[in-house]
Amino acid sequence: MLNQPVYAGYVEAPSWGVELRVGQHEPIISSQTYQRIQDRLKGGFYAPRQSNLNEDFPLRGHVVCSDCGTPLTACWSKGSYKKYPYYLCPKRGCDSYGKSIARDKVEGEFEALIGKATPSAALFNVGKALFKELWDYQYSQAESQTKAMGAQLVKLEGQLAKLLERILDASVPTVIKAYEEKVRQLELDKQAIKEKMAFSGKPSSTFDETLRTAFEFLKTL
Ligand SMILES: [Zn+2]
Known part of the structure; x- marks a missing residue:
């Protein structure tokens, strides 16, 4: 796991001739952190490559x-x-x-x-069936996640409404301040869930489109 450059925002697929390069996804760790981990794994020093053989x-x-x-x-x-x-x-x-x-x-x-060595039609069909199964699974996962997040959002809205009522009823400044702080936190939570909902949910293209792109790519190999 510590050797995966994908966490630092890179992609590579040596067996497909894809050298290490910056990917399209958001990194989880910085590339410096990634490099430091690699150096640590190598025993505290960075071993330069022998040559370009x-x-x-x-x-x-x-x-x-x-x-x-x-x-x-x-x-x-x-x-x-x-x-x-x-x-x-x-x-x-x-x-x-x-x-x-x-x-x-x-x-x-x-x-x-x-x-x-182009793949046979039979192999393509097996690949397609597997891909479809995985796609449906991911799709249903995304749907249930979105539902769960929707429910969480409703719950947060309820908590917010209650808090606002309490702020209206409260008269002690420190209590009001504490409520306000809590409201701020809930608003942040709400924002985070909304962002997540925007990213999960619907895939960016249809199954057929994605399949065609993937298989056309495979055929060119
Ligand atoms: Zn020989």
Whole structure:
């Protein structure tokens, strides 16, 4: 839980190629707090990244050697004039040990493979059914929450009305002041509930619209 940058307002999805970035949602903690937690978890100091190898070779560790099945490692190899990027098998004794494969070749073939892996219609239908179930659940949750908040609002209004009557009847200034303070607090509570009600409740688009957007996105992957 302490490793979730989403609480600091960020989003990331490495498996979809989405690097850490600022999200559209409101952060719960500041990014400084998030960073301090990470530093603390690492043992009190900040360990800088070794190099950009993971950025340069995104498939490093994820693609395996066709001879021995060991995850490929990667490196920049120095040529006469410039450096060339390669993937290679790190397993001693393997036929492919130390034989460099050009980065373009590995990544090109990987891309071609991904291109073929579009989800089947059956899978889409299962996905749609699951999505619908979840949607209905969230919808009913939101509805009952809104109802509960509505009831709370009515209760607060009642308390407020009573307090105002008491203020009218009261004559001792300190008592009036105490009542007024309580009214202020109730008004704040009321405001908070109203804000929550504005955010919960109805989804911002319909099920079909959301589904279409999500699936169109998936199809482009
Ligand atoms: Zn190998």
